[in-house]
Amino acid sequence: MTNPIKYNKKVMEHFSNPHNMGELENPDGVGEVGNPVCGDMMKISIKVEDGIITDIKFLTFGCVAAIATSSVTTTLVKGKTLDEAEKITRKAVADALEGLPPIKMHCSNLASDALYKAIVDYKKKHGIPLSEEEIGREKKIDEEDIHE
Amino acid sequence: MTNPIKYNKKVMEHFSNPHNMGELENPDGVGEVGNPVCGDMMKISIKVEDGIITDIKFLTFGCVAAIATSSVTTTLVKGKTLDEAEKITRKAVADALEGLPPIKMHCSNLASDALYKAIVDYKKKHGIPLSEEEIGREKKIDEEDIHE
Amino acid sequence: MAEDKFIYFDNIATTMTDPEVIEAMLPYLNEKFGNPSSFYEFGSQINDDIKIAREQVAALLNADPDEIYFTSGSTESNNWAIKGFALANQSKGKHLIISSVEHYSVSHSAEFLKQLGFEISQIPVDEFGIIKIEEFKKLLRADTILVSVNFANGEVGSLQPINEITDILKERKIVFHTDAVQSVGYIPIDVKKLNIDMLGFSGHRFYGPKGTGALYVKKGIRILPLINGGVQESGKRAGTENVPGIIGLGKAAELAQKQMPSYIPKLTELRNKLTDGILEKIERVKLNGHPEKRLPNFVNISYEFLEGESILMMLIMKGIMAASGSACQSKALKVSPVLTAMGVPADLAQGSILFSLGKHNTMEEVEYTIKELPTIIERLRMMSPLYHKFKKNQ
C-alpha cells in the first residue's frame, strides 16, 4: 500500500553514469523546463547539422528519475533528424528506461519537453517556420511548467 | 492496573480444606446473609452451651474469598463466648486470613454478618434481650443485604 | 497429568504464538529492522514482505489484499469500523444497530457515538444468544447506516445468522460490520460470499502475536481514520508499521488456512466429547449457547447452586485453566451481560464455566477433565446452602 520508490536497473545505470551530461558551448538550440521550487528542472542543449542532431547535452536538477530520463533522452536523440527527435514521446522515454515508478512518470514528460523546446528554439533561431501543431505544443509545455 | 484476583496461601488453605463445613442438626442459632443473585450467600449455624459457642458450621455459595472467610470465621469463634464472638469484626476476619484482595474485602463482611445474625437468632430464641446497639446492627445488616 | 504441565482450556482468552509464527517474526526484530517508509531498499523492501502478509490475511477471509488494514488488535479494529464509518457517513443517517451480545469494544464504541448525536438500537437475542431476526427487521429505519453483529457470540460461541442479516441489508444498502475475533481461524469465513462489509479480528486468538489485528473494509466503503498521521496503510491507519507483528499475523493466517481442515474436525470431536461428558456425568447443569450452531471450540456450561470463581479455582488446583466468561471484560461484573441478555437467570449465570479448546488440546485432556469435574462440582455443592435447600425440598 505505502509504496516507496523503487527504480529498476536501467534507471540506476543512467543515474550512476549519465550520458551526455553538461552544457554545449555555442549550442544551436536550448530548451529549459521546470523550476527549482517544484523540484525538477532540466536544460537541454543541441547541435544540429543538416537537420540532424549531432550533439546533445543535459543539465538536471532533480530526482533520480529526472536525471535518468535526461540521460536516456539524450542517447535516444543523438544522430536523429529533428523530425524524428520531435516525435520522441514521453512514453518512448519511459520505455527506454524499461519503466518508471508510477509517481515518477511525470519526469519522462520533463525530459521530452525540454528536448522539444530545444528543437523549437533551434527552428526559431534558424527561421524554420513552426506548424500550428508545434506552436500549440510549445504553448502547452510552458503552461504546464507554470502550473506544476 | 488491571488487577486479577490474587489470593494468599492462608486463603487458599481455607478454601482447599475448609473447617467446619456443613450444617448443624438442631442448631441453637442460625444466620443467613446474601443471596444467589448477587453472587454470595452464607449460612452459619451454632450450638451454644453456657454462653459459649461449642460448635459452628457454615454453608457458602460464593467465591474463593467467601468460602475462606466462612471457614476462618468458624475457627475464630469456636469456644468463644457469645460476647466475644459478637465482637469479631470484619477486620479480624480479614486479618486472620492475612489479608484479602481489595475487591474481595466485602466477603469478610458477609462472614461476620452471618455469624452475628446466628447469635442474634440464638438470643431471640432464648429470650435474651437485645441492646439498642444490637438491634441497630441487625437492621443494618439486613438493609445491606437487600441493597447489595 | 504430568507435574509441570497444565491443561489450557482458555483459548478464547489468548493462544500461544505458533513456533512458526515466532520464527517468521524474528528476522524483523533483528536484522530486518528498517522502516518500510524509507527510501533505501533496506527499509523499503520490507513492503514486499508486508504485502505477502496482507495477501495471507486476505486469503484467509477471501478478501482482496487492499481491503485489509493492519491494526493493533480487534478492539482497535472494532472501534475504528464503528466510529470511523459512523463519522464518515453521518450525512446519510445517524442510526446504528448492534446486537445485545456484543463485546465492549463494539458496544462502548456505539456508546461513544451516542454523545455525538447518534442513536443506537440493540437487537435482542434468543435463549441461545442468537439474534432474533424478526426483531432485527423491526429495528431497521430509513436513517440506519450501520449494523454490527458478532460473527459468533463471544461467550457461548453461538453462530449468528450472518447470511440472513446481510441479505436483508443488501436491499437497503446498509453497511454490515462483524466482530469475528473468536471465529477467525476456527471456522471458514468468506467475506465475499457472506456479503460482509467490515470485519475485525485479533492475531493472538489463533496462534498469532499479541498486539496485532486487522480490519477488513470492502472496497468502496468510506471510513474516517481512527488514528490520524502518516500515510501508512494507504493513509487510513497511521503509525510506523508493527512489522514483526504484521509478518507474524500473516504467517498465522497462512497456518490457519492450511491447518483448519484438519483441526476443525478434531476440535469438534473434543468439544462434543467434553460437552456430552459433562452433561451426562453431572446433574443440574445447562449448556449455554446453541447445541449445534456454535463454534467448534466452545463449551459453556452452567452448574446450578454454584458460583464460577470457586469452580475455576478448584479446576486450577487440578491443573485445568478455564474461564468464567470473556477474559477481556470487566472483572468487577459478577454476572455476564451476554448470559443475562440470553435470559439465563443470574444465579445460574454465576456458575457458568467456559472451556475453550485449541489446536494443541488432546482427547486425554478432555477425558481427564470429565473425570475430575464431577468431584469438584460435588465438593462445592456440599458447601452450598442452595444445594442443601434443593436436596431438602426434593
Added chain:
Amino acid sequence: MAEDKFIYFDNIATTMTDPEVIEAMLPYLNEKFGNPSSFYEFGSQINDDIKIAREQVAALLNADPDEIYFTSGSTESNNWAIKGFALANQSKGKHLIISSVEHYSVSHSAEFLKQLGFEISQIPVDEFGIIKIEEFKKLLRADTILVSVNFANGEVGSLQPINEITDILKERKIVFHTDAVQSVGYIPIDVKKLNIDMLGFSGHRFYGPKGTGALYVKKGIRILPLINGGVQESGKRAGTENVPGIIGLGKAAELAQKQMPSYIPKLTELRNKLTDGILEKIERVKLNGHPEKRLPNFVNISYEFLEGESILMMLIMKGIMAASGSACQSKALKVSPVLTAMGVPADLAQGSILFSLGKHNTMEEVEYTIKELPTIIERLRMMSPLYHKFKKNQ
C-alpha cells in the same frame, strides 16, 4: 567499509531492536503467552511483569507508574492525547493551540477536531524551527484548553522551550501535551520538573520494538479513551495487552536510562564532527535547526542547487542510509512542511538531508561520510543547471 555492512544514519525512522530487548520479549512470545486478565496465575502473574515494564517507562520520564498507559505507538498516543482530552474537556472550551511544526499525528488529530467544532491555532516558528514565545502568548484565549508542541522539532531536532511554555500555561490551568517521539531516549526528560501534562512516544525509536508506545497522562487529567472496550490499562486503553511489546518497551526504557549518560556525549561528539565536517568541506550549505539547542543526534543540512532524492541515492551507492525528511510523512510531498514553516526557501528545502545518529554509530562511519559526501555533492552539482547559473554569475 566492509562489503556487507552499511552505515545506518536514519535512526529517527526507526532503530534496531536491542538484543537485550528481544531477549526480554521472547519468553512472552513463547511459554508466557497467558492473557494478563485471566484468573489463573499462568495469565495473571504477567501483570507483575507488566507492572515492572510500567515502572521502567515511568522511571525514564520521572512519572508515576500509574501515569503511564501503553499504546501501539506515538501516533496512537498523540491521537489519543489530543482527541481524548479535547472531547473530555470541551465544556471548558473548544480552542486548541499547536505548533506549526507538528507531525501529522498531532496536526491531523487537531484537524479532525475542527469538524467537531473545535478551533485550532498554530504557533509560528523562527528560522530554527523553535516556536515564537511572544506569538504563542498572543494566541492564548479564555477558551483555550490544550496546547501541543513537540519536545524537539521532528525534522531538524531543535529543542522547544518546554519550560517557558509550561510556566505560561500553569497560571492559566491550560493542559500541555508534547510529542516526544524523537526525544525520549536521546535526552533526559523529567515530566515533573518540566510540568508536562501529557507526553507521547514510540518504542522503536530508541531500540524498543515496533508497535509499542506509551502516553504519559498526569494524574488528575481526564481524557476519554480513543479505543473503547475492556478494562485494560485502567479502562483507558482497551484491548488485550501486547505483552511481548510492553515487556520490550520496558526493557528499552531501562536500557536508555542506564546507557544515556554514556551515549549522549558520544552522539554529541559524532553529531558535531559530522556537522562541522560537512560545513567545512562543502560550500553553499546550510545547517537546518538550531546549532546548539538541538537533539544530540540530528544533522539536517541543505545543499544548494540540489534535490534530496538524488543525494540520498548517491549516499546509498556509498552504503550510507539517510533521509530527506521525516520518514513517516507523506512521500508525495516534495517539500517538507516543517522546513517551509521555518522559512527555508523551497529550492533549498528540496536539497536537505537528515543524518540521524544512533548509539551504534561510530566515528569511523562519520569520517567516511565526511570523506564521501563532498564528491557526491560535487558530482550532482556538475549536473545541476542551477549550479551552472550560479557559477556563471559569480
